[in-house]
Amino acid sequence: MARATLKDVAAAAGVSVSTASRALADNPAIAPATRDRVRACAADLDYQPNAQARALRSSRTSIIGLTVPSLVNPFFATMAHVIQQEASRHGLSTIISSTAEDPAQLATSLGTLASQQVDGILAVPYNGSDDAFTRLPMPVVLVDRELPDAGLPTIASDPRPGIDAAVAHLLERGHHHIGYLSGPMTTSTGVGRLAAFEEACGRHGVDKREIHHGGFDRAEGHQGTLDLLDRGVEAIIAGDSMMSVGALEACHARQVAIGRDLALIGFDDNSTMRLQASPVTVIDQNVADLGTRALHLLIDLMSGTSPPPAPTTPTTLIIRPSSDFTRRRHHRD
Amino acid sequence: MARATLKDVAAAAGVSVSTASRALADNPAIAPATRDRVRACAADLDYQPNAQARALRSSRTSIIGLTVPSLVNPFFATMAHVIQQEASRHGLSTIISSTAEDPAQLATSLGTLASQQVDGILAVPYNGSDDAFTRLPMPVVLVDRELPDAGLPTIASDPRPGIDAAVAHLLERGHHHIGYLSGPMTTSTGVGRLAAFEEACGRHGVDKREIHHGGFDRAEGHQGTLDLLDRGVEAIIAGDSMMSVGALEACHARQVAIGRDLALIGFDDNSTMRLQASPVTVIDQNVADLGTRALHLLIDLMSGTSPPPAPTTPTTLIIRPSSDFTRRRHHRD
16 A cells, blocks of 8 residues: 555645644644644654755744745746745744845844744845855855855846847848847856857857847836947847836837837746737746746755755747837838 | 945945945945945044944844745735835845745745744735744734734725726726625735625715625636626626736626726726726735835834824825717617
């Protein structure tokens, strides 16, 4: 007969797997009566927790901490949602702290999570914030952004495949004058995506390109788009989801017809990009994969196992009408 | 001469107000050197904390907890952002837990926050979740949704003014057959908004109305919109922000021209609603006001002061092209 699982115990006790796990871990959030019922069912079924579950049981709080740079950025909102739901399936609670795209707030957030004795931390760092991580006694996994000198395990996406495909696609459709809304140089993603854009322009021979140095912020995307339009670009690639929304705002405000006057490519897929008269082509990061892999790596570290180094997730290009039109040239420059 | 404030101490020590507050409160997240520098500056300036600050200083963690029903719902994302930023200005850190629109997860989230000994909790409850609040030893303020029998202080908006104005506006423009996407009856907002819609229909004499009983979820809004369109409605009012996005999805998928074939009114203002070919009329809740007032009420309770009962925030109607067109009748029914 198959060995009883935590799911069997939970079913027998009439509680969720999460509650059963926490009851067996003696988590104070579970009422004593529930705890005793779960334990009785576990004994009846001769339930034997596996090694990972034993390691998790010996942890102090069954809580993990997550810092995100923004709560209103749909990319990080989705990442937090994915991590929290997957953690719940593993009997872990998640507490989230926002650092508001402000490097100074990261140290405060990490200090708060550490003082709460969480069992592990998932963090989206800023360049130069290495020091904030040095005094943390629990396992840490970086997600989305890297800190090359910190020596911390990291789950991030590779911007190059998606950005390279975006530039090739624009040229193929006749959009030769390309503007790029760059993120801040205080983040590895801002730096890495700009480098990927420059690299792709070099590889594909784009000779007319414009860079607007912005930030991961709607207002920056809005202002940068007006700036790039004034410089006469035929296409714009936005370097993150917030600037993508700002670019849409600017085009609506100035009545620029996306998919006819301007080819627009956003970063990260979300409903705002899809629900346009001319749905927006995006460079997609597969946020569900990023969040899930980061959580699983953290759980491995919390269980004391040494997982193999994780490869990056490639970005992909999702082509939609905002850029998928051919620009006819009336004259050569 | 004016008395030195916490801001003056922070400026003298070259740290943020948040850091200064936590340094004076002996919060372990602050490095000892920083703490000593802040204290020296406070002594130099003869800084005297006021009563509220003294009460906060004696609290245990300088952390508040917040439960939200969803991280991907832009209404709650904005609320969490507003609360976290305002808490930071008061020297408090915020830890956030999502309950994923699942009443069963609320008890777990509250248990987690309680086990973390936060100084106070802001929570968005579900109907029937009264029990989950009975064993909490710290001040609690409910926000957005009510629990009439729990006797807890609550900051919520009044759906009636906005919904009444929406129905009156639709009739005035000639949209007489009105569909409503209702939220779940497991929330006070779902119940209250449906009642407000029924009341407005009665008051203004709407004789053709259709109700779709959905949930606070994009897929429900999508399915419900298809259902209401099949029933021949001329106008749709969505009962929350997630169903508003779902309604947009359904209209895009079925190529229904919003602002010409269908009058659409969403709930809660956000960029997806504004960035449409036909920008969407919304019933707005003033989320910044809700979040700020809930936090200030919690801080008052944490400081031991008894604030006056808080009035509700009225909803308002923001009219945009999605509904602001006149329907001509070719024949009378």
